[in-house]
Amino acid sequence: MTDVTMTVNGKPVTRSVRGNTLMTEFLREELRLTGTHVGCDTSQCGACVIHVNGADVKACTMFAAEAEGAEVTTIEGMANADGSLNVIQQAFQDHHGLQCGFCTPGMVMTAAALLRDNPRPTEHEIRDYLEGNICRCTGYHNIVKAIMAASGQDVSAIAAE
Amino acid sequence: MPKDHGIGASPKRREDVRFLTGAGQYTDDINVYGQTYVHFLRSDVAHGRINSVNTEVASAMPGVVRIFTGADFDGIGGLPCGWQVTDKHGEPMKEPAHPVLAQGKVRHVGDPIAAVVAESLEEARNAAEAIEVDIEELPAAVNMKAALAEGAPKVHDDLSDNLCYDWQFGSDQADVDAAFEKAAHVTTLELVNNRLVANPMEPRVALGDYSRANDESTLYTTSQNPHVIRLLMGAFVLGIPEHKLRVVAPDVGGGFGTKIFHYAEEAFCTFAARQINRPVKWTSTRSEAFMSDAHGRDHVTKIELALDAENNFIGLRTDTLANMGAYLSTFSSSVPTWLHGTLMAGNYKTPAIQVNVKAVFTNTVPVDAYRGAGRPEATFQLERLVDKAARELGVDPIALRRQNFITSFPYETPVAVAYDTGDYVATMDKLEEMIDRAGFDARRKESEAKGKLRGLGINCYIEACGIAPSNLVGQLGARAGLYDAATVRVNATGSISVMVGAHSHGQGHETAFPQVVAEMLGIDESMIDIVHGDSSKIPFGMGTYGSRSLAVCGSAMVRATEKIINKAKKIAGHLLEASEADIELKDGQFTVAGTDKSVAWGDVTLAAYVPHNYPLEDIEPGLEETAFYDPSNFTYPAGAYACEVELDPETGKVTIERFAAADDFGNVVNPMIVEGQVHGGLAQGIGQALLETCSYDEDGQLLSASYMDYAMPRADDVPFYAVDHSCATPCTHNPLGVKGCGEAGAIGSPPAVVNAVIDALHSGGHTQVTHIDMPVSPGRVWAAMHG
Incomplete structure (x- = not known):
């Protein structure tokens, strides 16, 4: 067991973990932050995307011990300070960018990373960036639309609301 | 002015806030004080005789609470099938036992042999590796035709062969024969409806809890129908009366059919919690999901259409092999029969129709309903066939469909269902407007200028939803009211x-x-x-x-x-x-x-x-x-779909350029949600058409058990979709006039995609290509072009 200290959603946490404890297990089981989801075993689905020191990371691909000293943000840390949905979350709700909600945390975290680096992505750039996130419900239409809307683009010409 | 509340409005979804903030409560998010974890040791061979399972060493390993094997389930019920199909000789289908843990034999890769319950998941997994299993591997029945051949390995030793039932349905034999005898033209097509895995993003989870104080069991499970699970598991498997059994399905991360069924893991966790008097939790890995969630589709079909000299459809005959897998999953038997045969009329007034289905046991994961369940299989056959007929006759595929549309309602089909209402002309008109058919030639020229081929595929669909009148389905073999x-x-x-x-x-x-x-x-x-x-x-x-x-x-x-x-x-x-x-x-x-x-x-x-x-x-x-x-009839959503593809003749890669869907769902309560349902269905149908397939090798080894091997549609595989539901003919027999929208996209889209690919190939001179089986992968396209 090793002690690991990190900041999660702005709060410092220290826990004793085994060397093979995955970040997903650490968040879900130790911290009870169950918004980070596990949808596959092969780092394909993206339901577990979190931000570590500002980078979007699949939490199933890193050990908790690797996050020593890191600034970690999960879906639970994404809302505005007053608890209201942030601009990306709000766009997902406004444009029906989620159905069952299971892939949604990963989608929001990935979208946030994209928009930070590319504030007005094209449809093609969004679809390309979502390569690592699988959604089985929405057919991606409204996810892509929501991300375009969150970046301030006019989506009214895109079919269907 | 759109409404801002009530029926017909699109308020934002209230459930979204919890899902967008990580506050959803899915089954795996639930933990109960004192819970244990179970790991299932699953068969890694398709077929084998279990000579022995020695758990002695494993039982002594750290953290192990108890190890269960098939012997622990002696005298306990197996997993039941909810639909009794009667074959064409009046005999009931064969219904082999489906034990919770394998007894005597393993019958598919993933069949659970033993279950290790331990203090932690890691300890359960470690102990499972120490279980000594002696399995004598047997030849496997994998391919359906081979499984029906004389001398094929038998999946169930107590059955005479691997035929579950031989079902026939529809018009009188003489009427069908007469139609084909007098036909001016007969179009024939052989095709495969590829085996799929539903793949809701949330893997299945079961958490069994037991209160000795009041003798009550609680099962938390990823289910689309908690009461059905309570009924099946309580009454048929574990013998727990309803008032002592609570089933909770909290937030569930997608289902698509595969979370309807009662699964062994649910029964196990409920049973084991009573045995050890502690909660027992199982969380499926994705690989486990591929080998334990019921699969979908997997039909092999020959279909024939008889047309008269004026191109009227006068007869239809189908012959299908339907894979049941190794055991009968909850509704498996109904899918290729009553959910498939009854839809073979499609949108057309074909007067004589005969449907033949042989259901086959194989050493593969059980197959059951997946989004559409029988109706995608019916639609794909029929709409590919009509397209082929139009090409053979040199007539416009839309005109051929329009000529044969049912136009007056109610309409009694030759396959037992009565469509209450519809307007197939209206949805086709709307579709033609949506796809800018007039501009297609110009778009094709643009593609050709880039060295690409462009194709337009269209099709219709009809489905029977809102299952169902209980007295009717009871007559057809359903063991439940619906x-x-x-x-x-x-x-x-x-x-x-x-x-x-x-x-x-x-x-x-x-x-x-x-x-x-x-x-x-x-x-x-x-x-x-x-x-x-x-x-x-x-x-x-x-x-x-x-x-x-x-x-x-x-x-x-x-x-x-x-x-x-x-x-x-x-x-x-x-x-x-x-x-x-x-x-x-x-x-x-x-x-x-x-x-x-x-x-x-x-x-x-x-x-x-x-x-x-x-x-x-x-x-x-x-x-x-x-x-x-209790509904008095099914509902009959219907529509017309179009797909435009660009095909790279250098590589065979197909890209979806445009997709349009004109649906008649009757009245619509929330248009935003309805459109979202269609989008999702379309992506699953496009996935089936271009990407997805569940593969077994000839020994029954599952080759596609992860997202590395099973191609899920991703954001860059699909376009923005144009969807419309304005051509509404309200359902005549339910108070809301609604028909249902959840499956349409998955039912209507696969033939549009394949029709478009064939159209593209023909435009490039590859007129020898009359069909390509799904998924229409670059390799298959290239082979068809050069084959």
């Missing part, structure tokens, strides 16, 4: 909880259902909450599948709300000193007709619970009503 139930509980202050038997796992019931009740009562939607997914909180329910939630459970909710209104009018009449017949309810106010005397909704609800001034001699206090609704 009504649904709702309780409307009005509280003293006028707020409402509606307990519904439907289960929402992405469909947005928590938003859409209150729109209906709010419209009926004229009160704000925010006063109404939906409660679902817990057998201890709702009266009963058959759950969500077959696009039935609003059509069946929504109708129950309407009926219960009508009862509420009737009673509330009695109370209002008393308060207003008027006859209840004169009371009108509008905008949350009860008014005496023709006067300005009124009482508000809240005054009436308060009076019901504080009955100081109340007609106690006539009615009881309180305001809560339950209704069960």
